[in-house]
Amino acid sequence: MNRVHKLKFILWAVAGLAAAVAAARFVHGLGATTNLSDTTPWGIWIGFDVMGGVALAAGGFIMTAAVHIFKLERLHEVVRPAVLTAFLGYVAVAVGLLFDLGLPWNIWHMIVFWNPHSPLFEVGWCVMLYLTVLTLEFFPVPAEEFSGLAKVRRVLIKARLPLVILGIGLSTLHQSSLGSLFLIMPYRLHPLWYSPILPLLFLVSAIGLGMMMVTFESHTTAWLYRRKPETAALASLSGVRWVLLLYAAIRFGDLAARGQVRALAAADWRTVLFWLEVGAMAIVPALLFSTPRVRQTRGGQWAAASLGVFGVVLNRIDVGGLAHRANGSRLYLPAWTEVVISAGVVSAATLAFLFLVERFHVWEQRPADPGADPHRLPEFDKVGTTWLGVPGVAGRTVYSLGFIFAASAGFALLAPQPAASRGVDLQPVHRARGEKTLWIDGNLDGFGVEFPHERIQKRLGGDASCVKCHHMNLPRDRNSGCYECHREMYLPVDAFRHDWHASPAGARLACGQCHPQGQSRSAAGAKPCSGCHKDLIPAGATIQVKQYRAAGYVQAMHELCIGCHQQMAAAEGKPDFARCGTCHKERRGITDAGDLAAPAEGGGILLPAMSR
């Protein structure tokens, strides 16, 4: 395998992995497949895919401006790849956004429901329009190969200048408006990044990035296809150093104007991040491009440009989320699934790029497949009758295998993921311990309640009082413990164990023994439990079971105890008897809660996470 085949194999495998994750994302929702939270609603999909992607695609408007407006003819040979990169970049942004949006099928709402106050509305419209412009700008390239499209091609080439000017206008708007998005978050974004001139900073850095991205991409593909790079033409792009120096000047000038210079030396990891970012995106590339030996050699151009590209993308990720003041206790780090989706989108875009440059006239010379021998005969299989195709496309078997194996691996890795990250930490209830006095601490966190079982039993009337609390018995049991049915600390669970009843290892019941024939098999039509278990509900039970759904343990305990306590507090004139601290001795802050003896009508005291 040569370089191109190896790269394509890896890209197909990443795309396969991402395909599996994408399926999980849409089936299970964002919570199960990302580390996004109410604290950090935007993550790497916005920071890298959208903000980084739009910036990386800036080469399109820079190069069309350089060649078609400023008539820098020596750059003519890099215009087509730059426009193609921009086109695919924006397609990747749109696709990446579909994963991030909670309701991606509503993405078209921006066309009909307008809010012109919103920077995001403006970005959305500009991206939609500019993607259309890019399609029209690039379309003449593939159209060359199809004689039927000659007329369309002629029209589009005639319309090129207006299209280019429109594209520059739209790009200026949304490259800067991506910065405007964050103007509304002065308290969220760190002061080293937040600035009223964020739109200007975004625009200037996008211009710099556009020039460096073209250099980076040209050299990378030249290495990949063993093509002759456009080093001489690209040397004229080293004027980017003035853009980068201008950027650095604005950035530091802005910091000084806002009085944030001291933050540049603060002992904070964000200060390190700031210097890393500004160094990589502006200072170091500007110095490198100022060195004649760097800007005239292939390796030098590549190194300086890739450093700059890394720096600007890092800047977008910082502004997009990394440099936000953690306004909760947790720091957001992307889940592996988020990284895989981002990588998958980039891989797919790269594969599309490679396909298009191999198939169409994007470069001056279409790259030859370095591994293919133009004089080889078509291959046949061993038996000698089935044609396997031209050797040049034989890689498809390997690519498909890579895709399929990676997708399978993705599904295997994902299997425990959705269940584990539904967000609910299931908390099984532990039984109360003790005999005369029960120690009730269902989640074993040390904040328990001492329940004087024997004393309460005597007070309520001895053995006859069991039914005042114990309202349901397991078969062949008396006065079953609360935790038997209320098995979950917070969530209501089913007290009826369906699987056990149907299992050959359990009750061995056939469906028809509970679900009548000819009806849909649901809980509604099924035989009630009392149909078999006569003594399930003890006679005279105070609490009436209405459904076989056991409330969460905390809720069950509170509903059981608090009602009686309130009645007794009122009857005996002892408000202390119904305070939270009456039972919860240890919990800090609860002991001196207010007087709860006279609650509102239908009241009771429940923790926030409970329903009635």
Added chain:
Amino acid sequence: MNAAILTDTTKCIGCNECAIACRRVNHLAPDAPRRWDREDGLSARNWTSVVEGPHHTYARQQCRHCLEPACVSACPVGALSRTEIGAVVYDNARCMGCRYCMMACPYGIPRYDWDQPVPYVRKCILCYGRVRAGGQPSCTEACPTKATVFGDRGELLAEAHRRIAAAPGVYVNKVWGERDLGGTSVLAISNVDLSFLAPQHPAGSAPLPETTALAMHAVPFAFTSVVAAMAGLNWIIHRRMTRQAEEPDE
């Protein structure tokens, strides 16, 4: 009328009746602690909560219903809007799930249905339907100690200042929500500093939508000038190059 809520934390006993009433009236499904929750107890299924502050002070966390809401100005499809009574409400039929409102809110109030394949943004809507029908929000109705009350914003502000003046030394001399970020419809007075309710510590009295307004107003101007400049430059450069090409012949 600008509907408003005033909460006096010195009267709040932390009983959570407001949160329970809210869940009942708004038909919110039972909730459990989730990975994506913030510490303040709000979630897609809990639109108001009681947060314990210093010295066992209990304060209500809920949507502030800003007079100039950042979320409304941020939403690209206008799914969030401020109604005639001052309630900031959400239209899930318009939403596309970008979550820009959650990023924009300085108080971090809107929450998301992270566990749903079809998720929506959730937050307090000031019981818009009940208030418009002449009633009051379920939370203020349920409060056993009248610590949180409903009324007209102007009257409640006057009441808040009256209480602060009547008990010198008890309250911090500030009505939270009176001027913060342009003012909010949810007001609070307290014996402690309530800044723990807003971990981003928004400050000042300038409404947040103003921060983006300038950039958004500049958009048509920027577009026109860039397009005009490009067309002009192209024309000049093209002309100069044509002349240069002609010169040797002359």
